Amino acid sequence: MGLPDASGDLSSEMEVDAFRRLFPLRFYERHLAESIRPDGRPLGRARDTTIALGAVTSADGSALAKIGSTTMLAAVKMEVMTPSMESPDEGCIAIDFHMPPICSPIVRPGRPAEAAPVVSKQLSDTISSSGMINLKELSLVSGKAAWMAYLDIYCLDADGALFDAALLSAVAALFHLQIPAVSLNDDGKIVVSEEDGGKLEKEPVNKEKRKLTLRSIPFSLTCILHKNYILADPTSEEEAIMETLVTVVLDSSSQLISLYKPGGAVLAYTSAVQDCIALTRQRVRELQKILDEANSGMEVD
Amino acid sequence: MAGRPGTNPTTYSPSLKTQKTRSTIFKDQEIDWVRPDGRGFQQCRPAFFRTGAVTAASGSAYAEFGNTKVIVSVFGPRESKKAMMYSDIGRLNCNVSYTTFATPVRAQGSDRKEFSSMLHKALEGAIILETFPKTTVDVFALVLESGGSDLPVVISCASLALADAGILMYDLVTSVSLSCLGKNLVIDPILEEESYQDGSLMITCMPSRYEVTQLTITGEWSTPKINEGMQLCLDACSKLANIMRSCLKEATTSSQE
Numbered sequence: 001m002g003l004p005d006a007s008g009d010l011s012s013e014m015e016v017d018a019f020r021r022l023f024p025l026r027f028y029e030r031h032l033a034e035s036i037r038p039d040g041r042p043l044g045r046a047r048d049t050t051i052a053l054g055a056v057t058s059a060d061g062s063a064l065a066k067i068g069s070t071t072m073l074a075a076v077k078m079e080v081m082t083p084s085m086e087s088p089d090e091g092c093i094a095i096d097f098h099m100p101p102i103c104s105p106i107v108r109p110g111r112p113a114e115a116a117p118v119v120s121k122q123l124s125d126t127i128s129s130s131g132m133i134n135l136k137e138l139s140l141v142s143g144k145a146a147w148m149a150y151l152d153i154y155c156l157d158a159d160g161a162l163f164d165a166a167l168l169s170a171v172a173a174l175f176h177l178q179i180p181a182v183s184l185n186d187d188g189k190i191v192v193s194e195e196d197g198g199k200l201e202k203e204p205v206n207k208e209k210r211k212l213t214l215r216s217i218p219f220s221l222t223c224i225l226h227k228n229y230i231l232a233d234p235t236s237e238e239e240a241i242m243e244t245l246v247t248v249v250l251d252s253s254s255q256l257i258s259l260y261k262p263g264g265a266v267l268a269y270t271s272a273v274q275d276c277i278a279l280t281r282q283r284v285r286e287l288q289k290i291l292d293e294a295n296s297g298m299e300v301d
Numbered sequence: 302m303a304g305r306p307g308t309n310p311t312t313y314s315p316s317l318k319t320q321k322t323r324s325t326i327f328k329d330q331e332i333d334w335v336r337p338d339g340r341g342f343q344q345c346r347p348a349f350f351r352t353g354a355v356t357a358a359s360g361s362a363y364a365e366f367g368n369t370k371v372i373v374s375v376f377g378p379r380e381s382k383k384a385m386m387y388s389d390i391g392r393l394n395c396n397v398s399y400t401t402f403a404t405p406v407r408a409q410g411s412d413r414k415e416f417s418s419m420l421h422k423a424l425e426g427a428i429i430l431e432t433f434p435k436t437t438v439d440v441f442a443l444v445l446e447s448g449g450s451d452l453p454v455v456i457s458c459a460s461l462a463l464a465d466a467g468i469l470m471y472d473l474v475t476s477v478s479l480s481c482l483g484k485n486l487v488i489d490p491i492l493e494e495e496s497y498q499d500g501s502l503m504i505t506c507m508p509s510r511y512e513v514t515q516l517t518i519t520g521e522w523s524t525p526k527i528n529e530g531m532q533l534c535l536d537a538c539s540k541l542a543n544i545m546r547s548c549l550k551e552a553t554t555s556s557q558e
Contacts, residue, residue: 056446057368059402069356073445075402079312101396101441102374104357109396109412109441148312152401154443156372157355182315190315236357 024241032229039235044279046221046233047161049287051168051294053176061177063294065169067233069159074169076151076177080190083139083146091138091146095124097153097166104158104236119163122260123153123170126249130218130257133174137212140182145190147179160235161222163247168287171217175295178209216251218258219287221280223248225266232279246273248280252288314406334482337493338367345477345489345537350458350548352465360466364458367491368448373458375466378436391433395421395440397455403447405492416452419515423456423476423505426514429469438468449491453478456505461545465552472507473545474514475538479503479530481520486530488537502530508539 020027020038031038041047047068056062059075066072083090097120099113107113127133138147151173153166181193224231226242239245244264249257256277261268268276340346346367355361358374365371381392397416401407420442428438440463442455453476460474480490480498487494495501500520506513518527 056370056402058405058446058448062402071355073400075400077314077402077407079314079407081312096401098400100398100400100443101439102355102358102361102372102443105376105379109398150401150407154400154445156443157357159357180315189313192315 024237028226028238028241032226032231037231037238043229044232044282046283046286047235049168049290051172051290053172053294053298060180061173061175063169063172063176065165065172067161067165067168068235069157070161070165071155071157072153072162072165072169073156074151074153074166074173076149076173078177078179079148079150080140080145080182081148082144087135088143089139089146090135091140091148092135093124093127093133093138093149093151095127095151095153095170096120097123097155099155099158103155107158115162119166122163122247122258123166126167126218126220126258127170130216130249130251132171132214132217133212134215140190141184144188145184149177158236160237160239161233164220164222164233167218167220167249168291171214171219172291172294174212174214175291176298178211181209216253216255216257217288217291218249218251219280219284220247220249220258221276221283222246223276223279225264225268225272227266230272230275230279232283244268246276248276250277250280250284252284254281254284334485334487334494334497336487336491338491340489342485342487343533345541346491348541348544350461350545352461352548352552358462358466360462360464360468362458362462362465364454364461366448366450366454366489368446369451369454370445370448371442371451371454371458372445373440373442373455373462375438375440375459375462375468377438377466378433378468379439381435381437385437387435389434390430391428391435392437393421393425393428393430393440394437395424395442395459397442397444397452399444399447403444416455419452419517420456420459423515424459424463424474426512427460427470427472427474427507428463429471432469438463438466447492449493449495450478450489452476453489453503453505457541457545461548464545464549472509472512473542474505474507475541475545476503476505476515477534477537477541479534481522481526481530486526486533488533502527502534504531504534504538506535506538508535508542511535 049067052064055064056075060078062075064073099107099116101107101109140146182190183193185191223246224234224242225244244266247260251257349365351363354363355374360375363372395417398412440459456476479502480487480494481500503517505515
């Protein structure tokens with residue numbers, strides 16, 4: 001089949017679209033040979049990222065993160081539980097990732113997406129192994145009551161790099177989280193303290209709303225390996241054509257938290273892994289800046 | 302997740318259940334209800350619409366009415382499931398679900414089957430199904446935050462998403478609900494008002510054609526009250542349709558630039 005030439009009239013534009021659909025791999029390889037991607041990005045650059053904190057008012061902490069078109073909404077709701085015998089001073093976090101049918105044409109109601117439990121497990125492993133949250137901060141009354149933080153992340157638009165956007169929104173939601181002021185009432189139950197000082201018979205357990213102290217925040221970057229090329233932050237089209245993914249999670253001091261390469265046709269030699277880590281290191285700096293800006297924007301209000 | 306026991310621990314939400322008993326509010330018929338957000342009884346919340354919220358879908362819309370936030374995606378017309386019989390008119394498939402954090406107390410985030418079927422009934426009268434035979438149009442709604450009057454917002458947002466997807470319809474479909482609190486009719490109720498209501502009236506209509514596609518009334522209503530309620534709602538529906546139309550026009554002019 002003759003390759004379309006670069007003339008600008010409509011007939012050759014239609015051919016480009018058809019070529020993209022019929023021979024996607026050749027379409028991409030022509031771009032990669034020029035070190036560029038169809039959306040104009042150089043190979044190592046991620047898409048524009050934005051974070052908005054406090055998107056949902058009914059939750060104790062929430063954040064909306066967008067990487068290109070991929071949109072994730074994360075929200076934390078706090079409930080009270082009795083801590084276990086082995087760790088009476090620690091609370092708990094339950095992380096769940098959902099892909100509702102709105103996000104992608106492949107998800108149907110009643111038939112959950114394959115990617116959802118995989119990303120869910122990856123997220124909970126990453127957040128717990130990064131040591132970002134000190135579970136002792138979630139304790140209320142030692143041995144009797146502790147916080148259970150339900151962190152739910154919903155994918156609102158799926159366009160590749162789901163894990164990156166989900167982790168970013170989860171971290172931002174935890175940043176935004178404000179633990180409510182509660183007190184212990186006579187029945188031994190924890191209730192929200194009334195704003196006007198309240199009755200003195202209730203003994204305040206948590207005097208005022210406070211935020212969690214987060215250390216070593218994890219940031220991630222997903223890359224695609226294809227022949228000798230490494231593409232950072234793939235779109236869903238790129239993920240569908242070139243299937244070898246590598247996800248690197250680093251914390252803010254550039255320590256490696258997780259490296260995830262689930263099989264794939266391309267083998268990752270040491271050089272490829274080192275390149276991915278270098279790209280991630282750069283990305284961590286960008287993401288740290290974006291998160292700080294979003295946070296300071298909130299404090300001004 | 303250190304310290305996580307084998308089975309899921311039971312948790313409870315610490316929020317106060319300040320359910321002032323209804324009798325103390327409405328015992329004295331002279332005392333009127335004051336709306337917590339300071340609106341008049343016949344004033345709706347300011348409506349915000351945006352189309353094109355989800356790029357993966359054929360058409361989508363985001364609606365925000367006060368604290369009620371909804372996203373609707375439309376996929377299609379696409380192939381019907383293999384098990385379905387041939388049909389020379391199109392099929393409409395609707396699904397409404399809530400996030401776990403939408404309600405003040407965390408819930409399981411399940412599909413709302415009754416809302417899904419009500420959304421279906423509200424939209425099927427307005428869509429010209431003959432234009433897409435043998436195929437299915439899927440309308441999926443996700444309620445991000447529930448601040449009262451959820452289903453009407455979902456219906457209005459769904460018709461905007463269908464317009465964004467280019468599905469042919471007879472007219473935009475708008476929906477407004479009304480609560481009856483004692484002797485007062487309160488339009489576009491918030492969650493608190495819905496919990497105290499004596500009855501509710503929800504109208505879904507096609508404003509330009511002055512046709513009603515769905516009418517749902519619960520509670521005890523006298524005929525003059527129903528007439529008054531319907532008039533208020535139809536009025537609000539046509540104003541809402543104007544807002545939706547201007548949103549669509551803005552979307553097309555900005556895409557042409």
